[in-house]
Amino acid sequence: MIGSLTAYFVLSPGKYDDFAKCLTEKGAVMYGENWCKYTQAQKGMFGRSFKYVNYVQKTGLRLRPTWVINGETYETVQSFEKLSELTGCKF
Secondary structure (H helix, E strand, C coil), X not given: CHHHHHHHHHHCCCCCHHHHHHHHHCCCEEEECCCCHHHHXXXXXXXXXXXXXXXXXXXXCXXXXXXXXXXXXXXXXXXXXXXXXXXXXXX
16 A cells, blocks of 8 residues: 555656746756755755756755756745746746
């Protein structure tokens, strides 16, 4: 029973799958470090859909997470509204 529940959770679509996939298709990259509570908060906003975000662990960042979109840098947690505005992706 636990195995089938785990499979359901992993395989079922996330609420923001299309949005996360669009961000990646548009070239958006999220840099962060797994120990950082702000990086974790941004990841948590996406829930299961985070697996589709282009995420790179990177040390030496001034602020975390740091998004790079269209060659521009956006530091700290970004709202879905802001990410949508920057990329044209709908959430």
